Amino acid sequence: MTETVPIEARSLVRVYGEERAVDGVDLQVNAGEIHAIVGLNGAGKTTLMRMLLGMVRPTAGTALIDGHDVTADGSDVWKRVGCLVETPFAYPELTVRENLRAAALLHGLERARIDAEVAMVIDDFELGHWADRRSRALSLGNKQRLGLASALVHHPSIVVLDEPANALDPAGVVFIRDLMRTSAEQGTAVLVSSHHLDQLARVAHRISLLHRGRIIGTLDPSGHDLEEEFFDQVYRYDRERGAA
Amino acid sequence: MKRALAVEQLKLRRSMVVVVTTVFVVLFIPLLCVGFVAIAKSGGAGAAALKAQAMVVGEGWEAYMGLLGQMVSVAMFIGPGMVVTWAFGREHSDRTFPSLFALPVSRRSIATAKLVVLAGWGLALIVLLLLGSVVAGLLAGVGPLDDVDLAPRLARLGLAGFLTALLALTIGFVASVGRGYLPALGAMILLTVMAQISVLFGTGGWFPYATPGLYALAGAEGIPEVSALQMLLVPATVGIVAWLTLRWWERAEVV
Numbered sequence: 399m400t401e402t403v404p405i406e407a408r409s410l411v412r413v414y415g416e417e418r419a420v421d422g423v424d425l426q427v428n429a430g431e432i433h434a435i436v437g438l439n440g441a442g443k444t445t446l447m448r449m450l451l452g453m454v455r456p457t458a459g460t461a462l463i464d465g466h467d468v469t470a471d472g473s474d475v476w477k478r479v480g481c482l483v484e485t486p487f488a489y490p491e492l493t494v495r496e497n498l499r500a501a502a503l504l505h506g507l508e509r510a511r512i513d514a515e516v517a518m519v520i521d522d523f524e525l526g527h528w529a530d531r532r533s534r535a536l537s538l539g540n541k542q543r544l545g546l547a548s549a550l551v552h553h554p555s556i557v558v559l560d561e562p563a564n565a566l567d568p569a570g571v572v573f574i575r576d577l578m579r580t581s582a583e584q585g586t587a588v589l590v591s592s593h594h595l596d597q598l599a600r601v602a603h604r605i606s607l608l609h610r611g612r613i614i615g616t617l618d619p620s621g622h623d624l625e626e627e628f629f630d631q632v633y634r635y636d637r638e639r640g641a642a
Numbered sequence: 643m644k645r646a647l648a649v650e651q652l653k654l655r656r657s658m659v660v661v662v663t664t665v666f667v668v669l670f671i672p673l674l675c676v677g678f679v680a681i682a683k684s685g686g687a688g689a690a691a692l693k694a695q696a697m698v699v700g701e702g703w704e705a706y707m708g709l710l711g712q713m714v715s716v717a718m719f720i721g722p723g724m725v726v727t728w729a730f731g732r733e734h735s736d737r738t739f740p741s742l743f744a745l746p747v748s749r750r751s752i753a754t755a756k757l758v759v760l761a762g763w764g765l766a767l768i769v770l771l772l773l774g775s776v777v778a779g780l781l782a783g784v785g786p787l788d789d790v791d792l793a794p795r796l797a798r799l800g801l802a803g804f805l806t807a808l809l810a811l812t813i814g815f816v817a818s819v820g821r822g823y824l825p826a827l828g829a830m831i832l833l834t835v836m837a838q839i840s841v842l843f844g845t846g847g848w849f850p851y852a853t854p855g856l857y858a859l860a861g862a863e864g865i866p867e868v869s870a871l872q873m874l875l876v877p878a879t880v881g882i883v884a885w886l887t888l889r890w891w892e893r894a895e896v897v
Contacts, residue, residue, distance in 0.1 A: 451744040453896035468744075476746045484896075485737035491656040500652060503645045506746040548741075558744075 402465035404429055404556045404587035405450060410459035412445050419445040421611035422459070429555070432578050432588040434602035434619075436595060436628065442611040443591040447483050447560050450589070463556060477506040480554030482562055486545020490534030494525050494544055497533055501548035515551055523547040523573075538565035546574070550581075557581060559590045575601045595624040607631055610639075646747050646755035650729075654759050659728040667721040668770045672778035675709045679784055699862065702785020707795045708862055710775050711802070715855030717771070718803040719834060722764050722810035727826040729756050730817035730887075739821075740896045753818075753891035757811060757884055764807025771803065772796050802858035808880045809851055815887040818894070847872040850879040 405427035412420040420442045427433040437443050448454040450461045452468040461468045466475045487501050498516040507515060520529050523543050528536060533544060542565045550557070557578075563571045578588050579601050592599055595617075599605050605617040607628060614635045617627055654660055681691050682698035682705070697712065698705045733739040742752055776792070812833065817826035837852040846852035847868050853876050857868045 448740075448896055453740055453743045455895060474746050476744050479744050481744050484740050487738070487741040489653060489738060490736060491653065491658065496652060496656070500649045501741075503649055504742075504745045504747050506645070 401429075403427070403462070404464055405433075405558070405589050406462040406465075407446065407450060408460045408462070410446065410449055410461060411457045412442075412449060412454060413457045418611050420449065420456075423608070423611070423613055425606060425613065427556075427587045427589045429587050430582050430585045431604065432582045432590065432602045434599045434605045435589070435591045435608050436593065436599055436605055436617065437591075437608035438632070439593065441608045443593075443608055444483065444560055445611075446608065447481075447558055447589070447591060451479070451481055451483060451558060453483070474506070477552065478554055479556045479558070480505070480549040480552065481558040481560075482545045482549045483558065483560040486541050487548035488533040488536070488541050488544050491532060493530050493532055494536070495520065495529045497544060498548055498551055502551045505552040505554075507552040515553075519547045519551045539567055539570055542566055543570065546577075550577075555586050557586055557588045557590075559588070561591055561593070563592065563594065595628060599624060609635055643747075643751045643754065646751040647758065650752070650755040650759045654725075654729070654763060657725075657728065660725055660763070663721045663725050664767060664770070667717050667767055668774045671710075671713050671717050671771060672775040675706060675713060675775065676778050676782040676784065678709055679706050680782065703779065703787065703790040703792065704785075706775075706779050706784045707790070707792070707799070708859070711799055711858040711862070712855075714768070714771070714799050714803045714858055715806055715837075716834070718764070718768060718806040718854075719810050719837075719851075720830065721767065722760070722807040723813045723826075723830040725763065726760055726810050726814045727817050727823055727830065729760055730814040731820075731823040731826050734817075734821040735823055743896065749891045749894070750888050753888050756814065757887065760811060760814070761808060764810070765804055768800055768803035768807060772800055798860075799858055802854040805854040805857075805876050805880075809854070809876065809883075811880060811887070812851075812883045815883050815890065818887060818890050821897070848875070850875045 403426050407423050407425040410420050410423045411418065423446055425433070435443050435446065445454060449456050450463070450468065455469060463479060464475050466473060488497055489500070492500065495516060498519060499512055502512045502515060520526055523546065525540065525543060525547060528540060533541060536544060546562060549559070562574050566574065578590065582588055590602070599617070600619060602619050605619055606613045607615045607617060609632050615631045617624055621627055678694045679698055682694040684691060697709055699708050733742065742749055813826045813830050816829040817823065820826060833851050837846065837849060837855065840846040840849035840852045841856065846856050847866070853868055853872050856865060857873065859865045860867045
């Protein structure tokens, strides 16, 4: 029996007018693996993640989560998924604790476990000081922490994070790196996007380079100069495309 | 669905828009009616007194309830309209809409929960408004209660107010499609104006957004009784709007 792949993109395409935002992407993230997608602004990272999470319908191709087509809204498969794409789950009129309770409810966490899990995640994400304050009072960095905590409160086995280090201070970035590493060690499949090569890509098992909507290559996470390798590949691709 | 209801209820309870609107409608409208009746009764010749005399027909509770009928249809559209605008528009303006994807609770359930919670709040609002109005009338000594049978008048205003609050859900559909507050506020103003115009032209009974207001005032001078068919158009409109809203939420993408 073949094992299902937690996250899989099969020839995904998304077209906006004349623009091919994602242009035939194949990608897999296995259990216990951190797969980073790096690319310049506008490369298609967010659109790709949105398709994988059912936020945007593919023009062509298929997005699968644990073998299920993601276009099925409200499916139980989403109980296993935690994501932070764009704005964090932070309703300004709710306190940090209430936001986390709401996120836990919507993620399908057993009601009896919600209070304990919320208390734990508040502790883990160092949000205790703000737990009973409305989230509108939080700094951008703490709002991002709240968004991450909301995405992970139900212990998902599949995690999708779009630029999770946004607005975080250096301690927050280290925290995210450790969090991803620990999650992967526990068998979680992590897909993360970043445009800061050294921040998050270093903890990845695989790095795919997305440019102009296509995966144009990979980077070696243990390589000496990721940045130089990144730009080499990008310029080579653009040159060849221009010549073609 | 229960989970979506719990979350939407929590958001509604914590919202300042809801608190302000509830207080405004429940306190301000009865006070306004009491004030108008008092000014009209004073028999002055100033601009306010003349305006009040034009709006207040009859004496005592009869006059007070008639004025309340005029207020209810507007207050129960604008008040709930503001809250509905917030409840649907905020998911776009606060950029929380993407957070409602990739969940085991479907977006159809979330939108249904919004409609149910808003309808429940609308019902509570009209009940509180009518209670507040009776209390304000009694405290202000509007007139002797023996002369008027309040129960059927209150029931009529209650039904009219609740139906108007349900019609205000239309604005949630506009806030969803328009992805924000401004289109919804525009729709609220447009529907209010259209309802007034349809009444002026005598076709209000067939325009569902004017029907509950006419039903509230039916029997007053120049206001004909609303037919059963005309009344049925109101829940039919609410049903169509709810269906369109749920359909949009099922199919919408993040932009």
